[in-house]
């Protein structure tokens with residue numbers, strides 16, 4: 001059984017079906033007490049919550065579903081009318097996420113796409129009926145953060161004020177991305193220091209507002 005399957009089993013045996021907060025609490029408890037996993041987690045998650053509440057996005061994209069933790073974390077704060085798309089490259093992770101999201105009762109609120117983000121981003125307007133995103137959360141492979149934010153720009157998926165949040169700026173690090181958003185002149189970017197998931201190590205989120 002994979003680690004991700006062990007996390008899903010723990011959630012199914014310890015959380016309440018249809019209760020997103022109990023699902024998040026179970027994943028976090030498992031992450032702290034049993035097995036570390038690369039969810040954004042409860043400490044950085046509180047900062048993400050604040051950004052989501054401040055932005056109140058109607059249309060949002062996540063790159064890097066993993067087990068669905070951050071999708072559940074975000075969508076639990078959005079109105080039923082909001083549109084949330086999440087992209088995961090790894091089909092095993094996507095399958096776990098699908099069950100985790102269903103257990104949380106949010107399967108009708110989240111559109112899961114299992115594909116390489118580089119292939120999906122150019123299709124979002126036509127195939128997924130997207131105009132522009134109000135918010136984006138980037139948490140997939142660190143070495144493609146820059147490729148993908150540039151793809152979002154060139155596919156006209158960002159608008160003046162779009163809030164782009166990126167995980168793991170310190171650990172494992174996304175230095176090329178941090179440098180890009182801070183110096184390219186297209187974003188007002190701020191770093192929010194925090195802790196690495198289920199650890200006392202340092203990490204942080206970058207919040208970059210597109211100038212349009």
Ligand SMILES: Cn1cnc(CNC(=O)c2cc(-c3ccc(F)cc3)cc(O)c2O)c1
Nearest residue numbers: 038039064066090139140141167168171172
């Ligand atoms: C397979 N896969 C599905 N999603 C992804 C993209 N996410 C990451 O790679 C990722 C990695 C780490 C991390 C791992 C080992 C380590 F020693 C230090 C940091 C932390 C994170 O928060 C991440 O988001 C990969």
Ligand SMILES: [Mg+2]
Nearest residue numbers: 040139167168
């Ligand atoms: Mg991460």
